[in-house]
Amino acid sequence: MQTPALRRRCIVAAGLAGAACVAVPALQAQEKPEKQRLTLAVGGKATFYYLPLTIAEQLGYFKAEGLDVVVEDHAAGAHAMQSVLGGAADIGAGPFEAMVVLRNRNQSYQAFVLQGRAPQIAMGISTRTLAQYQELANLRGRSIGVPASGSSAQMVAQLLLARAGLRPQEARFVGVGTGAEALATLRAGELDAMCNTEPVMTMLEQHGDVRIVADTRTLKGSQALFGGNMPAACLYASTAFIASHPRTCQALAHAIVHALKWLQTAGPGDIVRTVPENYLLGDRALYLASFQKVRDTISPDGLVPDDGGATALRTLASFDPDIDGARIDPARLSTNLFARRAKERFRL
Incomplete structure (x- = not known):
């Protein structure tokens, strides 16, 4: 014969088991994606x-x-x-x-x-082909490397040029990708500036290939450039x-x-x-130095x-x-x- 205390424990256990039985079918019934x-x-x-x-x-x-x-x-x-x-x-x-x-x-x-x-984009001026750079207006008629036409980096570059009083067509945008080709093209002296993502920009910056003049690789820098x-x-x-x-x-x-x-x-x-x-x-x-630069973004x-x-x-x-x-x-x-x-x- 069960004591009152034992009976209460059995009731609680049964309740918990019942709750588990309810929860498991709910998980199993979770619907799959319409397109897997x-x-x-x-x-x-x-x-x-x-x-x-x-x-x-x-x-x-x-x-x-x-x-x-x-x-x-x-x-x-x-x-x-x-x-x-x-x-x-x-x-x-x-x-x-x-x-x-x-x-x-x-x-x-x-x-x-x-x-x-x-x-996570930065604009860097080539220290080789534009060593006398003073302001963004100096990019008139110059070549700017970007990942590709219509990329976010080109958007950032066009915004910077507009603020310097230049129209987009007053500079030449060159698609160079986001990897080894971008590094090689600038280092070969074929570009006057680079507007690109990470890790390319940190690699160029650390080797002294570019001078950074605009930076959205931090949340603070991005908010300052875009105003929000x-x-x-x-x-x-x-x-x-x-x-x-x-x-x-x-x-x-x-x-x-x-x-x-x-x-x-x-x-x-x-x-x-x-x-x-x-x-x-x-x-x-x-690569890891680049990661630390963009981590908060x-x-x-x-x-x-x-x-x-x-x-x-x-x-x-x-x-x-x-x-x-x-x-x-x-x-x-x-x-x-x-x-x-x-x-x-x-x-x-």
Whole structure:
């Protein structure tokens, strides 16, 4: 015969068992992504700009969310965008300001999880071909190396030229990529300036090849240049895709935010053990020095800041007369729905 105390313990145990039986089916019933095999287009994946994407891929976070993601790496973000627009890729990883460009073309696309909260781009003047540099106006008629035509780096360079009173066509932009070709082209004396991402700019700076004159590799420097928070790398898709594949977009956001959480505590050794060897460009120490420079610009939680859309729109409209800022709603450039849920899941 059970004592009252024993009877109470049995009732509690039965209640706990019942709760467990309720919870487990709920987990098992969690719906799978609508589209499990995806093609994701990116331009310049080896840069720190897309480090969270690389981490999510290398550590298996996409697979953990039930996704089979094929990453196509293009020469530049503009090429990756064309892959998305043409239907060859489902998702794009690219610069946030591309949402402004697309909306201006009446293309309805949105960013749905952020990787970087600053462009991580610096402008450096060649110490070899423009040793007498005094001001940005000295770049009139000169050659500026950028990753590719239409890249974020070219956007930064055009903004700087406009503030110096120069039109974009008064300088010559040369596409040199984001790796060894960029280093070699400037060091060969074929460029007068370089506007590029990391780790290229730190490698040029450390060897005395360039003199840095503008810098968005820190959050403070980016906010000073743009006058607000300037979102950078993001995952984006058409609003039609987002509406018809919400579970897929949520799974992607989970993977990226998981990578962002990992990056918050990762040490230098963790980084070099995780990224592919060719990302280091033959110099591990300088690669890690580059990482330390941009670390605070990596998004902590995947959320687009409240003023991000307005900052991007204002920036592009300031030097591109084709941008009709009056008919673009900054709030529609992104959605934080998926990143906010991922933030709650990973307790960021």
